[in-house]
Amino acid sequence: MATTMEKTYVVGMDIGGTNTVFGVVDSRGNILGTDSIKTGAYEQAEDYVAAVCERLMPLIEAHGGAEKFRGIGIGAPNANYYKGTIELAPNLPWKGIVPLGQMFKERTGIPTALTNDANAAAMGEMTYGAARGMKDFIMITLGTGVGSGIVINGQMVYGHDGFAGELGHSIVDSTPEARQCNCGRKGCLETYCSATGVARTAREVLVANAEPSLLREIPAEQITSKDVYDAAVRGDKLAIEIFQRTGEILGKALTNFIAFSSPEAIILFGGLIKAGDFIMKPIQEAIDKNIQPIFKGKAKLIISELKDADAAVLGASALGWEAK
Amino acid sequence: MATTMEKTYVVGMDIGGTNTVFGVVDSRGNILGTDSIKTGAYEQAEDYVAAVCERLMPLIEAHGGAEKFRGIGIGAPNANYYKGTIELAPNLPWKGIVPLGQMFKERTGIPTALTNDANAAAMGEMTYGAARGMKDFIMITLGTGVGSGIVINGQMVYGHDGFAGELGHSIVDSTPEARQCNCGRKGCLETYCSATGVARTAREVLVANAEPSLLREIPAEQITSKDVYDAAVRGDKLAIEIFQRTGEILGKALTNFIAFSSPEAIILFGGLIKAGDFIMKPIQEAIDKNIQPIFKGKAKLIISELKDADAAVLGASALGWEAK
Secondary structure, three states: OHHHHOOOEEEEEEEOOOEEEEEEEEOOOOEEEEEEEEHHHOOOHHHHHHHHHHHHHHHHHHOOOHHHEEEEEEEOOOEEOOOOEEEOOOOOOOOOEEOHHHHHHHHHOOOEEEEOHHHHHHHHHHHHOOOOOOOOEEEEEEOOOEEEEEEEOOEEOOOOOOOOOOHHHOEOOOOOOOOEOOOOOEOEOHHHHOHHHHHHHHHHHHHHOOOOOHHHHOOHHHOOHHHHHHHHHOOOHHHHHHHHHHHHHHHHHHHHHHHHHOOOEEEEEOHHHHHOHHHHHHHHHHHHHHOOHHHOOOOEEEEOOOOHHHHHHHHHHHHHOOOO | OHHHHOOOEEEEEEEOOOEEEEEEEEOOOOEEEEEEEEHHHOOOHHHHHHHHHHHHHHHHHHOOOHHHEEEEEEEOOOEEOOOOEEEOOOOOOOOOEEOHHHHHHHHHOOOEEEEOHHHHHHHHHHHHOOOOOOOOEEEEEEOOOEEEEEEEOOEEOOOOOOOOOOHHHOEOOOOOOOOEOOOOOEOEOHHHHOHHHHHHHHHHHHHHOOOOOHHHHOOHHHOOHHHHHHHHHOOOHHHHHHHHHHHHHHHHHHHHHHHHHOOOEEEEEOHHHHHOHHHHHHHHHHHHHHOOHHHOOOOEEEEOOOOHHHHHHHHHHHHHOOOO
């Protein structure tokens, strides 16, 4: 029967430094089942792929088996869309170049495509979220690091080598005092505007400033961006100042991105955005203050419409429909 | 006869703050005749268009008349590709929004398209120059200002409003000491890496430094980037230092652009590039030093293959073939 050959589902898989989450998604964007494993528990990529498949294959079987699946879409740091590889990823346990797409395809029999996690988030936003109908937008993910997915003329920007869209590593501070980044350089946006960047700013502000703060009750090295948010909610002046500084740096950086591709919107996603107006207002103010006259008031600053829990899997799944 | 209806030619027109140059170009990129007028002599856009057409129409007539022309392509600062307008151009005499495309179309009867001058240069490079066959590259024009034209997936990046590609206004210095830019902001790339930026650096270096220099023979306010080059050629240490600093700033900025779109090449064009190794070596060194590991050694740094005299008209003419 022809119907048994129909490719009804895709797998969306999000590979993070801590967890790998995967799910079965139908053509309407419904997540029909998910599971996860710990990424860091597998030093060898082969063992990792085997462990994922041990959990994934039952999900696939429960939805009619591999022949009902159009593709597997994977979002992962340092993923190369053109080659289906993960290359030199500092936050993943595997060194060098890992042909992850091919490895999953061989094990599952399903075509597999990879892109970086922020690109996957942008695809999710374009397919199911705030960017529906937009042809030019930039997605910025503010998590442990800062990622980005760029869409121009309705197409994901992969660049000549598949690695475009590393806006978290734009240099925003060129002074000798700029912060050291994990990428080996200094002054990258990510060192200021990620969750870890906010925690770092908190430690600096507390040292540089004698004012009382709720944050002083926490050992400096243990302060998280969540602590800063909790303190800000309780009216803590230094905590509010920390978000103010973070937003200023991000807003200024966004004006540079706007000067590049003049997007219709900048879509923000990730844990840091939960700080709400504490961070959003300084970002918007910094944009308004630093934007070139020709772009004034044009690019909308909006928050992702996808639920945190679903966004990564949904985004990656959108890529699954194009897998070859 | 069908042949008399064939659209054999285009007009390429480059509108600069000082001169407007235009020429008739055939489908092979041969420039068959050019003329020019002074842009600044016409305070009213109507008078300006009339003055251009007074010189342009005889050229058009000499090549078979308007019906032999496929289009007029115009490169101009702050040109809006989508609307055919020039908007808020600080270096042109006309204020507000000027519907230049429509004005030329009405006077000549030939479809007219506009884009900014750096986009036109990129189109020229893609059609006739160093970027033939490339799908992802960034053109940087280093003249009185710093312009850029970005090509991604084989398409010119216009952005949602037609103004994308303002890389000369990337903020490269966020400190309070950053240089004031004509655009109203501080720390723009253009204030450091244009011909005027080099002259500005020269004045600063001469004040900050007691060393002897050939440049001290010139009144500080009259120093040009050409003077700095001439001094560098004669082995002047401070002049060489000035190009070194300029190249460092530009190279660092280029790593940010590479992180955005991961181009196959960065193509440099304009007066400043005549400084040769004095500027090219520091640029390449700053790229190598500041590039993210994932992009190391990938994007080629190359010099435009188009002759200065022809590039602007050729680039703009490439747009003429698409005019509607």
